[in-house]
Amino acid sequence: MSVRTRPAPRLLAKTVRRRPDLERSARCRETELRGFLTMAGHDLGSPLTVIAAHLRQLREDNGSLLGAQAHRDLDVMERAVRRMDRLVENLLAHARADQSELRARAVSLADLVAEVTAERLTTDDGSQVTTHGSLPDVHADPDLLRHVIDNLIGNALKYKRPGAVAQVDISARVAPGDAVRVEVADHGIGIPEADRPKVFEAFHRSANSGSYQGTGLGLAICRRIVERHGGRIGVEPHPGGGSRFWFTLPRQPR
Numbered sequence: 508m509s510v511r512t513r514p515a516p517r518l519l520a521k522t523v524r525r526r527p528d529l530e531r532s533a534r535c536r537e538t539e540l541r542g543f544l545t546m547a548g549h550d551l552g553s554p555l556t557v558i559a560a561h562l563r564q565l566r567e568d569n570g571s572l573l574g575a576q577a578h579r580d581l582d583v584m585e586r587a588v589r590r591m592d593r594l595v596e597n598l599l600a601h602a603r604a605d606q607s608e609l610r611a612r613a614v615s616l617a618d619l620v621a622e623v624t625a626e627r628l629t630t631d632d633g634s635q636v637t638t639h640g641s642l643p644d645v646h647a648d649p650d651l652l653r654h655v656i657d658n659l660i661g662n663a664l665k666y667k668r669p670g671a672v673a674q675v676d677i678s679a680r681v682a683p684g685d686a687v688r689v690e691v692a693d694h695g696i697g698i699p700e701a702d703r704p705k706v707f708e709a710f711h712r713s714a715n716s717g718s719y720q721g722t723g724l725g726l727a728i729c730r731r732i733v734e735r736h737g738g739r740i741g742v743e744p745h746p747g748g749g750s751r752f753w754f755t756l757p758r759q760p761r
């Protein structure tokens with residue numbers, strides 16, 4: 508009995524001839540999928556807004572008539588609606604990360620980080636975001652870049668160790684190839700080694716994060732945005748414990 512480990516030359520030639528067809532059909536499927544995500548996002552989003560508004564109204568109009576159990580039930584429903592709303596928002600952001608036109612220009616990383624930090628640190632729980640050294644300007648689409656920074660800072664604040672205060676350190680430096688390498692480090696729960704390469708795939712959540720809320724889409728969106736700018740993104744263990752996410756972006760137009 509013979510075991511064939513390589514495709515026969517004729518089969519290989521046929522596959523090579525069919526490659527443009529296969530690529531075209533993969534592109535079509537991707538476009539279809541993105542269209543579906545956009546449609547699903549919009550179609551799921553509007554009934555959710557209606558449900559949230561009616562739940563609010565119900566509480567306002569009948570709050571004094573409802574018992575403790577009814578209030579608890581309303582809490583559960585409102586939390587579920589908020590969770591669903593976040594998922595829909597993420598699905599739309601996922602589709603937008605691919606579809607929206609890239610409007611790259613000189614962007615002040617320092618201003619963007621300061622704005623996102625101010626928006627993120629609204630509760631007085633002692634969380635800290637510290638910038639080390641000066642942050643250079645980059646050549647990027649400001650709206651898409653804001654999404655990346657917001658996601659990485661948001662995760663660094665969210666995945667803190669139980670009972671600990673979140674501490675996030677941000678720095679950037681010019682890297683080879685006239686790129687800027689940005690690092691966002693935390694002292695949180697860290698990411699198990701086996702999960703590290705997978706956290707940038709859509710819907711992958713690492714084994715130790717089950718008790719934290721999330722959709723598993725944020726980093727997939729970040730990767731898409733960074734790659735559209737010609738950069739790379741990754742994560743490594745933070746020497747002080749926790750995770751250190753990094754990404755690169757061009758410093759100037761290429």
Ligand code: ADP
Binds near residue numbers: 726
């Ligand atoms: P989400 O946080 O909504 O689940 P993300 O795509 O942003 O989705 O992250 C994917 C997964 O990567 C998370 O579910 C979590 O398991 C892990 N992760 C991301 N950021 C961190 C972090 N700073 N510390 C520890 N784990 C993280």
